[in-house]
Amino acid sequence: MKYPTIIMLGCLFASGAIGRSDAVLAAERKAKVLRIGHTLAEDSHYGVGLKKFADLVKAKTDGTLHVEVSGNSKLGNERDLIEGVSLGTIEMCLVSTGTIPSFSKEFMVFDLPFIVQDRKKIYRTLDGETGREMLDSLGGKGIKGMVFFENGFRNITDSRRPINTPADLAGLKIRVMENPVHLETFRVLGANASPMPFGELFTALQQKIMDGQENPLFIIKTSRFHEVQKYLALTEHVYSPAVMMIGNRVYAGLTGAQRKALMDAAREARDFERKFIIDNENRIIAELKRAGMVVTSPDKAVFRKAVEPVYRKFEAEIGKALIDKVRDS
Ligand code: EAX
Numbered sequence: 629m630k631y632p633t634i635i636m637l638g639c640l641f642a643s644g645a646i647g648r649s650d651a652v653l654a655a656e657r658k659a660k661v662l663r664i665g666h667t668l669a670e671d672s673h674y675g676v677g678l679k680k681f682a683d684l685v686k687a688k689t690d691g692t693l694h695v696e697v698s699g700n701s702k703l704g705n706e707r708d709l710i711e712g713v714s715l716g717t718i719e720m721c722l723v724s725t726g727t728i729p730s731f732s733k734e735f736m737v738f739d740l741p742f743i744v745q746d747r748k749k750i751y752r753t754l755d756g757e758t759g760r761e762m763l764d765s766l767g768g769k770g771i772k773g774m775v776f777f778e779n780g781f782r783n784i785t786d787s788r789r790p791i792n793t794p795a796d797l798a799g800l801k802i803r804v805m806e807n808p809v810h811l812e813t814f815r816v817l818g819a820n821a822s823p824m825p826f827g828e829l830f831t832a833l834q835q836k837i838m839d840g841q842e843n844p845l846f847i848i849k850t851s852r853f854h855e856v857q858k859y860l861a862l863t864e865h866v867y868s869p870a871v872m873m874i875g876n877r878v879y880a881g882l883t884g885a886q887r888k889a890l891m892d893a894a895r896e897a898r899d900f901e902r903k904f905i906i907d908n909e910n911r912i913i914a915e916l917k918r919a920g921m922v923v924t925s926p927d928k929a930v931f932r933k934a935v936e937p938v939y940r941k942f943e944a945e946i947g948k949a950l951i952d953k954v955r956d957s
Contacts, residue, residue, distance in 0.1 A: 659694040660886075662878070664720035665703030665712070667826045669850040674722050674870065675699050677777055677901030681872075684893035689886055695720075701827035707806065713875050714769045720874045724779040726805040728871060732765045735871075737946050737954050739809035741935040742928065744867035744954065747778070751902065753957035754869055758950075763871065772879050774872040775894045778902045779844055781864035785853055786840025787833070790924045791861035794818055794934045803829055803841040813865070813938050814842075817931070833857060844868070845912045846905060854919045861924045862913075863931055872898075 664681075668674045675697070682695035703709060703718055706727035712718030714731070728735040737743065744750045753759060754776040763773025784791055786800055797819040804810040806823040814821035819840075824832060832838040833856040840857065842865070848854060872894055879887060917923055943951065 659692055660882075661694045661696055662719040662874070663696045663698055663703065664722060664872075665698050665709045665718055666722045667701045667706055667709075668699055668847060670699050672699070672850040673778065673780070673844075673846045673901055673905050675850075676904055677897050678722060680900050681893055681897035684896055685890060688889035688893055693882070693886055693890065701825075705825035705827050707825070710769075710771070710873065713873050714771050716770070716875045716877055718875075719878045720872065722777060722870055722872050724805070724868050724870050726779075726807045726810065726866075726868050728766075729807060729809075731769050731771075732762075733945065734762050734765050734947075734950060736807075736809055736942065737950050738868055739807055739813075739866060740942065740946070740951065741809075741813050741865045741938060742932045743951070744957075747781075747867060747902075747906075749957045750867060750869070750954070753954060758953050758957075766871075766873065767876070770876045771873050772876050774874060774891065775898045777870040777872060777898050778905055779868040779870040780846060780905055782842045782844055782866040782868060783848070784840060784842045784861045784863050784865075785848055785857040785921075786859050787836070787857050788839050788859075790859045790922055791863070792924050792926050793930055801837070801839045803832060803838045809938065809942055810866070812941060813935055816935055816937050829853075830856065842866075844905075845909055845916070849912045849916060854916050854921050858920070858922060859924070860916060860921045861926050863926055863928065865928075865931060865935075 664678060666674045666678065678697045682697055685693050685695045704712060706723040709718060709721035709723055710727065710731055713721050725735045725738045729739070759776055766773045786802070788800060789796060791797060794817045797817050800819050802814050802819040802821045803824045804814055804821045806825065811821055811823060829838070829841055830851060830853065833841060833853060841853065843853070848860065882890065913923065
């Protein structure tokens with residue numbers, strides 16, 4: 629065989645054209661494109677989970693739906709993404725619950741520090757009736773909340789000193805999400821906290837506009853914060869789920885079979901993503917240490933005690949019943 633023939637066959641195999649029926653190929657050409665925006669890196673837990681989701685959707689719809697994953701805040705920061713899905717200018721997004729309270733207050737319950745201790749228990753709440761009610765609360769904004777992925781337990785990093793007690797945070801400039809509970813938590817802990825969209829964070833840390841930030845291990849690693857942060861404190865002060873959303877009108881425009889396939893794929897990808905995080909967490913800590921980070925494990929009980937005023941401040945707004953439901957889980 630001459631080279632051009634080999635290359636041509638190679639291309640055919642790579643594109644999957646061989647062995648596919650004409651009907652399937654025609655369907656793929658006409659496939660409806662669903663862009664799903666997120667703010668993290670391609671190799672992050674969101675990126676990997678959404679790649680799985682896209683593959684599953686393709687398989688389950690015989691290629692009639694094409695999920696196009698767009699990370700790194702390319703379609704906007706999390707607020708823009710939710711607004712876009714609400715208005716119908718973006719089809720889908722995956723965002724941390726930390727950004728959702730300005731659209732639906734109930735989600736603020738997850739921002740209460742240390743309310744979630746055991747991720748296996750919270751999965752049951754999220755995937756059950758309580759979670760369903762919360763997701764449905766987005767309906768009034770034109771959004772269908774599909775499933776809860778995981779963002780994860782948040783940990784503090786900084787460039788100034790190791791954090792072992794709240795006193796070590798005194799005066800540190802810490803970036804928090806645009807979320808009133810996070811802001812209050814870090815204020816109560818004595819830090820100089822200010823909100824900022826995720827997409828601006830790396831540069832802010834690099835230029836020392838911020839001394840530190842807090843995020844799950846996967847984000848710290850895949851957004852390369854270890855290159856601009858020396859210290860990592862495993863505080864696990866907030867467990868944040870992430871919500872996969874689709875515009876109501878986009879969803880209504882799908883066939884019944886496509887809607888079922890999309891939801892099935894979302895649930896499968898959700899389970900895959902959660903497991904992927906758990907399976908890789910120890911490896912990530914080891915990699916961060918190898919990259920030069922100094923890791924501390926503060927006494928969480930001391931931090932918990934220090935943030936009690938945050939509960940008193942937000943209890944009425946969030947609702948005691950919801951707080952108890954999430955805490956008991
Ligand atoms: O949804 O902004 C943040 O710190 C979040 O953890 C991130 O956007 C993931």
